[in-house]
Amino acid sequence: MNKLEPELSESVDTSGESFGDTLLQHMRKERAAERHVLEEMFSQFLKEQRRTRRWKLFFRLFIIGYLLFLAWIGLGDQFNSMGLRPMAETKGHTAIIDVIGPIATGSPAGAKNIITSLQAAFKDPDTKGVILRINSPGGSPVQAGQIYDEIKRLRKKYPAIQLYAAVEDACLSGGYYLAAAADAIYADKASIVGSIGVVMFNFGLEKTMEKIGVEDRNLTSGKNKAFLNPFKPMLEEEVTHAKGLLDRIHGQFIQAVKEGRGERLKTGKTDLFQGLYWTADQAKEYGLVDDLGSADWIAREVIKVEKTVDFTNEDRWVDRIGRQLTETMAQAFTQIVMSVPGYLPLR
Numbered sequence: 256m257n258k259l260e261p262e263l264s265e266s267v268d269t270s271g272e273s274f275g276d277t278l279l280q281h282m283r284k285e286r287a288a289e290r291h292v293l294e295e296m297f298s299q300f301l302k303e304q305r306r307t308r309r310w311k312l313f314f315r316l317f318i319i320g321y322l323l324f325l326a327w328i329g330l331g332d333q334f335n336s337m338g339l340r341p342m343a344e345t346k347g348h349t350a351i352i353d354v355i356g357p358i359a360t361g362s363p364a365g366a367k368n369i370i371t372s373l374q375a376a377f378k379d380p381d382t383k384g385v386i387l388r389i390n391s392p393g394g395s396p397v398q399a400g401q402i403y404d405e406i407k408r409l410r411k412k413y414p415a416i417q418l419y420a421a422v423e424d425a426c427l428s429g430g431y432y433l434a435a436a437a438d439a440i441y442a443d444k445a446s447i448v449g450s451i452g453v454v455m456f457n458f459g460l461e462k463t464m465e466k467i468g469v470e471d472r473n474l475t476s477g478k479n480k481a482f483l484n485p486f487k488p489m490l491e492e493e494v495t496h497a498k499g500l501l502d503r504i505h506g507q508f509i510q511a512v513k514e515g516r517g518e519r520l521k522t523g524k525t526d527l528f529q530g531l532y533w534t535a536d537q538a539k540e541y542g543l544v545d546d547l548g549s550a551d552w553i554a555r556e557v558i559k560v561e562k563t564v565d566f567t568n569e570d571r572w573v574d575r576i577g578r579q580l581t582e583t584m585a586q587a588f589t590q591i592v593m594s595v596p597g598y599l600p601l602r
Contacts (some may be wrong), residue, residue: 257536259562263552272559278571284308284591293456298416307544312471322481330470346381346562347381347383347559347560347562348381348382348383348384348560348562348564349382349383349384349385349386349554349560349561349563349564350376350377350379350382350385350386350563350564350566351382351386351388351550351554351563351564351565351566351567352369352372352373352376352385352386352387352388352565352567353388353390353567354369354387354388354389354390354391354430354433355388355389355390356390357391357392357393357394357523358390358391358393358394358395358398358399358402358410358429358430358433359394359398360395360398362394363567364394365398366397366398366399366401366402366405368567368568369402369405369433369568370401370402370405371568372566372567372568373385373402373405373406373409373566374405374409375566375568376521376566377409377412377413377416378425379564379566382416382564383416383558383559383560384416384417384418384419384553384554384557384558384560385416385417385418385419385566386418386419386420386421386550386553386558386563387418387419387420387421387433387437388423388432388550389420389421389422389423389426389430389433389434390422390423390424390425390426390430391425391426391427391429391430392425392427392428393426393427393428393430393431393432393450394428394429394430395429396429396432396504396507396508398429398434398455399429399430399433400507400511402433402436403432403433403436403511403515404434404436405435406418406433406437407436410436410579417438417439417557417558418436418437418438418476419437419438419439419440419441419553419557419558420434420437420439420440420441421441421442421448421548421549421550421553422434422440422441422442422448422535422544423442423443423446424446424447425446425447425448426440426442426446426447426448427447427448427449427450427532428450428451428452431448431449431450431451431512431543432508432511432512435511435512435514435515435516436511437515438513438545439545439546439557440543440545441545441546441547441548441549441552441553441557442535442538442544442548443466443535443547443549444535444536444547445534445535446534446535447461447532447534447535448532448533448534448535448538448543448544449531449532449533449538449543450530450531450532451508451509451527451528451529451530452505452508452529452530453501453504453505454501454530455497455500455501457483457485457489457497458485459485459489460485460486461485461486461487461488464486464558471484471486471487473486476501479493479496482496482497483497508528509528512528516542516543519542519545520541520543521540521541521542522541524541527543527581535547551563
């Protein structure tokens, strides 16, 4: 038994050392596996971060590029409308400005657009002459008057630059108002010119309301606040006042035409300022038109600079998008306003 005791003790010790080593190795393997998992997780995290940064950078660059592209388009339109041209082009040009459609606030032929175009055209050092290419039925006397006054101012400021009006299909009322400020007016023989007058649209519905049994119950805080109410009979004092307004604006129109056309007008023609219009060959006889010719003909034969540059002001791309989105609503609103008693378009 004594001999076996040491051997038993050694056997236990040896077994203990083997178990400890195995446990230590097992723990080391577990730690190594954990370290490997952590390293893989960290590596994947770094890869994901790099991938995220790359996508963020891509989208940022894409957005910046897109905005630069839109800015380039918008600035290109502004540069063109302002008449900025390459420095190498020094031979000169004839500036063209289109006055197309009704002359009204917010329209392409409104005072803001036309005046901006005129200022850019006269300011350009290569401009040898300016042509207003007109195709308009008329519009607001205020808008037309503002354009008229600006043409007069620019002609005085830049006496070396002549401004001509080139009529296309029509140059009526407000269109002729601003054309009268030009150095000369040209038109095609079949163009319609004139209509020097003012109109106030109105209508009466009082009899219709009586038939259908509808009563007007409008309330006002002033005697004349419901001036020219279409639901009540017209009063003589209202008609007198309205005609006074029309005559006053008509007088301003006539004065502007006389100042612009001067001795060229055949003032002996009694119906010249009574709202009639004529073909250009007739209008020439009355002094409303100087000669027959188109915008290209004026540039080639009168200004002697055949090269033309369009200075017609165009809205920025954002404005064009907004205008397209609201165009239908704006047109409907304009029709309503024009039908309201007291609206005074030049027609």
